[in-house]
Amino acid sequence: MNESVSLTDLRQGVRPVDHPAVRTGRIGVLLLNLGTPEGTGYWPMRAYLKEFLSDRRVIETPRLLWWPILNLIILTKRPGPKGRDYASIWNNERDEGPLKTITRNQAEKVAAHIRSIAGDKVTVDWAMRYGKPEVRERIQALLDQGCDRILLVPLYPQYAAATSATACDQAFRALMDMRWQPTVRVSPPYHDDPVYIDAVVASMKKELANLTFEPEVILVSFHGVPKEYLLKGDPYHCQCVKTWRLMREAFGWSPDKFRMSFQSRFGKAEWLQPYTDKTVEALAKSGVKRMAIVAPGFSADCLETLEELNGENREIFMHNGGEEFAYLPCLNDSDDGMRVINHIVERELQGWI
Numbered sequence: 433m434n435e436s437v438s439l440t441d442l443r444q445g446v447r448p449v450d451h452p453a454v455r456t457g458r459i460g461v462l463l464l465n466l467g468t469p470e471g472t473g474y475w476p477m478r479a480y481l482k483e484f485l486s487d488r489r490v491i492e493t494p495r496l497l498w499w500p501i502l503n504l505i506i507l508t509k510r511p512g513p514k515g516r517d518y519a520s521i522w523n524n525e526r527d528e529g530p531l532k533t534i535t536r537n538q539a540e541k542v543a544a545h546i547r548s549i550a551g552d553k554v555t556v557d558w559a560m561r562y563g564k565p566e567v568r569e570r571i572q573a574l575l576d577q578g579c580d581r582i583l584l585v586p587l588y589p590q591y592a593a594a595t596s597a598t599a600c601d602q603a604f605r606a607l608m609d610m611r612w613q614p615t616v617r618v619s620p621p622y623h624d625d626p627v628y629i630d631a632v633v634a635s636m637k638k639e640l641a642n643l644t645f646e647p648e649v650i651l652v653s654f655h656g657v658p659k660e661y662l663l664k665g666d667p668y669h670c671q672c673v674k675t676w677r678l679m680r681e682a683f684g685w686s687p688d689k690f691r692m693s694f695q696s697r698f699g700k701a702e703w704l705q706p707y708t709d710k711t712v713e714a715l716a717k718s719g720v721k722r723m724a725i726v727a728p729g730f731s732a733d734c735l736e737t738l739e740e741l742n743g744e745n746r747e748i749f750m751h752n753g754g755e756e757f758a759y760l761p762c763l764n765d766s767d768d769g770m771r772v773i774n775h776i777v778e779r780e781l782q783g784w785i
C-alpha cells in the first residue's frame with residue numbers, strides 16, 4: 433500500500449495508486465412502490481403477474497401446491513382480462529401505468545424539496561418491487577453516484593409483509609452481493625402520523641366540496657390480504673383500522689356513516705372483511721343513494737383504485753339502486769401528498785443532512 437497519501441489528499445480524491453476508485457460522501461433516498469406491468473398485452477402482463485405472484489411474501493401457500501395453480505391456471509387466464517383492465521387506465525402519453533407516472537413525479541418533487549433544505553448532497557430516486565425500474569439497478573445507480581448512506585422509503589402508510597417487507601427484502605438482496613455496503617435506513621409505516629391523517633382529511637374535504645351532491649356514506653377502502661396473515665401476526669389490519677379511526681375522528685362522523693372495508697380479494701381463501709364490493713352492494717340495497725369512496729392505503733392511484741373502485745364498485749352501486757357515486761383520489765403528488773412524503777424523508781434523514 434502506498435503510505436505517502438495523507439488524509440487531506442484522500443479527502444480531495446487523491447488515492448494510493450493500488451486503490452480502486454470509489455465515490456463516497458453522498459446520501460441516497462430511494463422511494464419504493466409496488467410496480468406495474470410494462471405493457472397491457474399478454475406477455476408483459478404475464479411477466480408482471482409471474483414475478484408478483486411468485487413472491488413468497490405475497491403468496492404464502494406451499495410452493496408444491498402453488499406452482500401448478502400459478503403456472504397452469506392463473507398465468508394462462510389472468511393476463512388477458514387484467515391487461516384490458518390496465519388498458520382502461522393506462523397513461524398513453526408516457527405508455528406506462530399511472531402508478532409509475534405518479535411515483536416518478538413524487539420522487540422529482542421530493543428531490544426539489546430536499547435540495548431546498550440540504551443543497552446538493554442528496555440524490556432522490558425511485559424503484560418498483562416488481563418490474564421496472566428495478567430496485568437492484570437503482571441502488572447501484574445511487575452507489576455509482578457516491579451514496580454511501582441510503583434511506584429506503586416504502587410508500588405504504590400501513591405496513592404489511594406483502595408490501596413494505598418485500599420491498600426491503602429486494603433492496604437487501606441487492607446489498608447481499610456487495611463488499612462495501614452502504615449504511616441503510618428504512619422509514620417506518622406512517623398509518624397514524626398526524627401529518628398523513630391531516631393530509632388525507634384535507635384532500636378529502638377539498639374533493640367533497642367540489643361534488644354536486646352530499647354523500648350519505650363515505651367508505652374507506654384498503655387493499656385486502658388473506659385473513660391468515662393477520663392471524664400469523666401481520667400488523668396490517670390493525671394499522672388500517674387505526675388510520676380509519678383517526679380519519680373518522682377528524683371528520684366527526686359515526687362508524688355507520690364513515691365505514692371501512694377491504695378490497696381486491698384474490699383466490700378462494702378468506703381475506704380481511706368486510707369486503708368492499710359486498711359493502712357497496714349492501715349499502716345500495718339498504719337504500720343509500722349517494723356515497724363516496726376513498727383509498728388512503730394507496731400512496732398513488734393505480735389499477736386497484738381507478739379501475740376497481742371507480743369502475744367496478746361504481747357499477748355495483750349504480751346497479752343496485754345507488755344514484756350518485758364519487759371516487760376521491762389518492763394523495764398522489766398533490767401538495768397534500770407531498771407534505772406527507774417530504775415530512776417522512778426530512779425526518780428520517782436527520783443526523784445525515
Ligand SMILES: C=CC1=C(C)c2cc3[nH]c(cc4nc(cc5[nH]c(cc1n2)c(C)c5CCC(=O)O)C(CCC(=O)O)=C4C)c(C)c3C=C
Pocket residue numbers: 466467468469481484485490491510514529531588592594595655656657658668696698729730733734735736
Ligand atoms: C394475491 C395476493 C395479493 C396480496 C396479498 C396483495 C397485497 C397488496 N397489494 C397492494 C397494492 C397493490 N396491488 C396491486 C395489484 C395487484 N395485487 C395483486 C395481488 C395481491 N396483492 C395482484 C395480482 C395485482 C395485479 C392486478 C391483478 O391481477 O389483480 C396494485 C396495483 C398495481 C398497478 O399497476 O396499478 C397495488 C398498488 C397492497 C397495498 C397490498 C397489501 C397490503
Ligand SMILES: [Fe+2]
Pocket residue numbers: 655696
Ligand atoms: Fe395487490
Ligand SMILES: [Fe+2]
Pocket residue numbers: 669670671673
Ligand atoms: Fe386488527
